[in-house]
Amino acid sequence: MQFRLVKIAETSKKKQTFIFLAAILLALFTTGLFIMFLGHDPVKVYLSLVNGAFGSRYRIEQTLIKAIPLIITSLGIAIAFRMKFWNIGAEGQITMGAFCASYLALNYSYLPRPVLLSLMLLGGFIGGSIWGIIPAFFKAKWGTNETIVTLMMNYVALKWIIYLQYGPWKDPAALGFPKIPNFAENAILPKFLGLHIGWVIALFLVISVHIFMNYSKKGFEIAVIGESVNTARYAGIEIFKTIVLAMFLSGGICGLVGMIQASGVNLTLSKDITGGVGYTAIITAWLGALKPHWIVLVSILFAALVQGSSYIQTAFGISAASAQLLEAIILFFVLGSDFFAKYRLVIDWKGLSRKKENKL
Amino acid sequence: MMTVAFLKAAIIAGTPLLFATLGEILTEKAGNLNLGVEGMMLMGAVIGFQMGYSTNSPILAMVFAALAGAIGALIFAFLTVSLRANQVVSGLALTIFGTGFASFAGQSLVGLKMTDAFNASFKTIKIPGLGDIPFLGEIFFNQDIFVYLGYITAIILGIYLYKTSKGLNLRAVGENPAAADAASVRITRYKYIHILLGGALCGLGGAYLSLVYVPVWQENITAGRGWIAVALVIFSAWNPYKALFGAYLFGGLDIIGFRLQGTGIVISQYVFDMMPYLVTIVILVIVSMKKDIRNAPPKALGEPYFREER
Numbered sequence: 001m002q003f004r005l006v007k008i009a010e011t012s013k014k015k016q017t018f019i020f021l022a023a024i025l026l027a028l029f030t031t032g033l034f035i036m037f038l039g040h041d042p043v044k045v046y047l048s049l050v051n052g053a054f055g056s057r058y059r060i061e062q063t064l065i066k067a068i069p070l071i072i073t074s075l076g077i078a079i080a081f082r083m084k085f086w087n088i089g090a091e092g093q094i095t096m097g098a099f100c101a102s103y104l105a106l107n108y109s110y111l112p113r114p115v116l117l118s119l120m121l122l123g124g125f126i127g128g129s130i131w132g133i134i135p136a137f138f139k140a141k142w143g144t145n146e147t148i149v150t151l152m153m154n155y156v157a158l159k160w161i162i163y164l165q166y167g168p169w170k171d172p173a174a175l176g177f178p179k180i181p182n183f184a185e186n187a188i189l190p191k192f193l194g195l196h197i198g199w200v201i202a203l204f205l206v207i208s209v210h211i212f213m214n215y216s217k218k219g220f221e222i223a224v225i226g227e228s229v230n231t232a233r234y235a236g237i238e239i240f241k242t243i244v245l246a247m248f249l250s251g252g253i254c255g256l257v258g259m260i261q262a263s264g265v266n267l268t269l270s271k272d273i274t275g276g277v278g279y280t281a282i283i284t285a286w287l288g289a290l291k292p293h294w295i296v297l298v299s300i301l302f303a304a305l306v307q308g309s310s311y312i313q314t315a316f317g318i319s320a321a322s323a324q325l326l327e328a329i330i331l332f333f334v335l336g337s338d339f340f341a342k343y344r345l346v347i348d349w350k351g352l353s354r355k356k357e358n359k360l
Numbered sequence: 361m362m363t364v365a366f367l368k369a370a371i372i373a374g375t376p377l378l379f380a381t382l383g384e385i386l387t388e389k390a391g392n393l394n395l396g397v398e399g400m401m402l403m404g405a406v407i408g409f410q411m412g413y414s415t416n417s418p419i420l421a422m423v424f425a426a427l428a429g430a431i432g433a434l435i436f437a438f439l440t441v442s443l444r445a446n447q448v449v450s451g452l453a454l455t456i457f458g459t460g461f462a463s464f465a466g467q468s469l470v471g472l473k474m475t476d477a478f479n480a481s482f483k484t485i486k487i488p489g490l491g492d493i494p495f496l497g498e499i500f501f502n503q504d505i506f507v508y509l510g511y512i513t514a515i516i517l518g519i520y521l522y523k524t525s526k527g528l529n530l531r532a533v534g535e536n537p538a539a540a541d542a543a544s545v546r547i548t549r550y551k552y553i554h555i556l557l558g559g560a561l562c563g564l565g566g567a568y569l570s571l572v573y574v575p576v577w578q579e580n581i582t583a584g585r586g587w588i589a590v591a592l593v594i595f596s597a598w599n600p601y602k603a604l605f606g607a608y609l610f611g612g613l614d615i616i617g618f619r620l621q622g623t624g625i626v627i628s629q630y631v632f633d634m635m636p637y638l639v640t641i642v643i644l645v646i647v648s649m650k651k652d653i654r655n656a657p658p659k660a661l662g663e664p665y666f667r668e669e670r
Contacts, residue, residue, distance in 0.1 A: 163630035324460030
């Protein structure tokens with residue numbers, strides 16, 4: 001008997017969805033075994049996870065508030081990933097966006113609210129995009145490894161905020177506690193239908209990014225570079241410009257998240273402004289197949305996971321870090337499941353008989 | 361005297377980086393780019409600490425730290441070698457997993473301290489003869505057992521890669537798997553073994569942090585060292601000997617801010633906190649600016665090997 005792998009030319013949408021769902025179920029099952037090992041009933045834990053995320057109006061609101069930054073960051077990451085530019089610097093881009101927005105919020109709070117908020121949005125975008133353009137420039141010019149540069153810049157941004165928080169921006173009114181002053185009323189995002197207005201921005205971006213990626217020339221060129229830089233070059237695409245533009249958008253969109261989180265949720269800037277969204281969004285972007293509408297769905301589910309996990313922490317004493325573990329395990333399974341959409345295992349029984357013949 | 365103490369401390373700070381860099385060199389030589397170094401280091405750090413605390417045995421702590429790193433690497437190897445998943449995303453997933461795992465498992469370890477007997481097994485040992493060389497002896501040969509293990513691992517890896525036929529086969533797997541396959545090198549086996557060994561070394565690097573360097577448990581104890589190690593692989597051009605130099609250089613950067621305090625040189629500590637990360641970026645850019653065939657990565661790095669496609 002011989003095993004052989006055969007590449008499948010094309011897999012139907014239906015089969016792909018089936019494989020995807022099977023992978024998620026398997027991930028939940030595996031995690032369930034782990035929960036059992038910890039001495040809890042996995043069904044109960046999962047049910048209370050759902051309850052914690054969607055059980056009341058307040059919880060649903062909390063879940064959605066957590067979904068907003070995930071959706072927007074995943075969109076930003078998806079643009080870069082479509083180009084196979086591994087931007088894992090969303091954390092830093094969010095942070096720098098928040099920094100620029102906060103600078104405006106703290107220094108120009110006398111401006112009328114709509115003007116100030118628009119400026120802060122613009123500042124957030126620019127802060128993030130600068131943090132995105134730097135690694136893009138190095139990559140496009142000299143082929144510098146973008147994975148490491150974007151990641152190192154996360155730390156640089158983080159240390160910068162720590163410096164501000166413990167140094168020049170420290171709130172003198174906080175009695176020595178290292179904290180940046182809260183924003184004035186003027187610099188806080190208004191609410192719309194019960195949630196801060198960030199969800200409208202998210203919705204707008206979902207549609208814009210969808211149109212940009214699928215119906216614009218630049219969006220198409222980004223995808224071509226992702227498929228093959230050589231093809232792109234033969235097709236006359238300006239590689240340098242396109243890479244920088246893609247990261248300008250990718251970083252800028254992530255920077256908006258910084259503004260939204262500072263102005264809509266935390267009401268100030270702090271070193272914990274990202275809450276790890278920049279890393280989680282890598283998972284959601286990938287699980288959403290880099291497509292905006294899927295990203296929305298996956299992000300809401302992951303936000304539910306985070307929200308629900310803080311609930312099971314109080315109910316079962318299972319650490320909230322378990323959410324991160326479950327996220328990674330789901331990603332493992334989905335990554336692995338792709339194999340079954342691409343390859344088919346062929347068992348060659350003839351190989352077996354041939355071997356027997358040889359022996360005879 | 362100041363310089364000797366500083367250089368000696370730089371070697372200690374560089375040792376976790378060295379283990380992780382050597383591990384990643386081994387992995388990448390097999391053609392697989394594992395960005396899960398940070399995750400594997402954290403897994404090794406937390407399991408090493410847990411084992412050290414509960415068994416009080418340094419040997420078991422180190423063995424289990426290496427095992428934890430290898431288990432992380434096994435997940436990566438299964439996904440990328442057997443299932444041919446995207447290596448970049450699989451590595452990132454491993455880092456996220458390792459981070460979650462460490463903060464999950466480390467929750468009960470916060471504030472615990474090792475016994476004095478345990479710590480005594482990692483105290484400095486002066487090597488007779490070598491340790492008496494002026495200047496250099498104190499820096500290089502009056503260190504703890506982990507540091508010596510670092511030297512030995514680097515040298516063994518160097519000999520293995522450049523002087524043995526197995527090492528040649530390994531390099532062939534990373535450069536041109538189809539040709540290696542034709543020469544009946546078992547690709548899958550080579551990849552698995554070296555990815556797992558690489559993971560074990562990353563686990564040891566993490567364990568050095570939690571067992572010797574810090575040595576209490578703290579959340580996110582690696583603080584990005586795993587990523588610096590990935591950059592050091594490029595910096596050292598996939599050469600274990602150059603990795604020694606790179607790791608100790610970055611070890612020095614890691615501690616320079618702390619050391620300069622009290623010398624009268626007034627530079628904000630926050631600037632120094634940024635240094636290792638900024639210097640990593642600068643060095644990566646410089647390395648990529650001067651393209652040199654000798655510094656090129658393994659040709660098939662990051663590409664899955666599928667026999668039927670050659």
